[in-house]
Amino acid sequence: MRSIAVYILAITFLSLVVLGLSMQIKVPEGAVEMQIYSKTEPLSEKCGYVDKMSNFNIYHYEKTIGIKDGRLDNTLGVAYIYPKESAEVSELIDKFSAKIRFTQDLEDGATYYGYCKGLDKSVEIDGEKINIQIVSNKDNIIVGFPLIMGSY
Numbered sequence: 001m002r003s004i005a006v007y008i009l010a011i012t013f014l015s016l017v018v019l020g021l022s023m024q025i026k027v028p029e030g031a032v033e034m035q036i037y038s039k040t041e042p043l044s045e046k047c048g049y050v051d052k053m054s055n056f057n058i059y060h061y062e063k064t065i066g067i068k069d070g071r072l073d074n075t076l077g078v079a080y081i082y083p084k085e086s087a088e089v090s091e092l093i094d095k096f097s098a099k100i101r102f103t104q105d106l107e108d109g110a111t112y113y114g115y116c117k118g119l120d121k122s123v124e125i126d127g128e129k130i131n132i133q134i135v136s137n138k139d140n141i142i143v144g145f146p147l148i149m150g151s152y
Contacts, residue, residue: 079144109136
């Protein structure tokens, strides 16, 4: 009887470990790409390409992804790319329930810095806690958590 209980516990534990090692996530509706900024490869499936940086790499994904760490704890940040013709900054601010702290004008658009409740990674800029950056440029709207770490 005791060996059956141990066997069932072992199977349950192994199942939870396997489920925890690979979680499926989708690029959000409307986004055409997800970028993950990481020092180590965060995903188990092949990415489109990798931008090699000095302190970290940016992994580019376009569809459903199997993530080793479902909470992305090993990452420095995540960004979603939305084509400008299919998204608006105000809609994305509402979608992510962001409170915009300040904006910055760019040559081809604007950058919005804000805060969303419930996200654990943030940075401090000008005394404000920031965990979402939205950039509207000539072609795209890029939403980064906590910041966009690649070019935009």
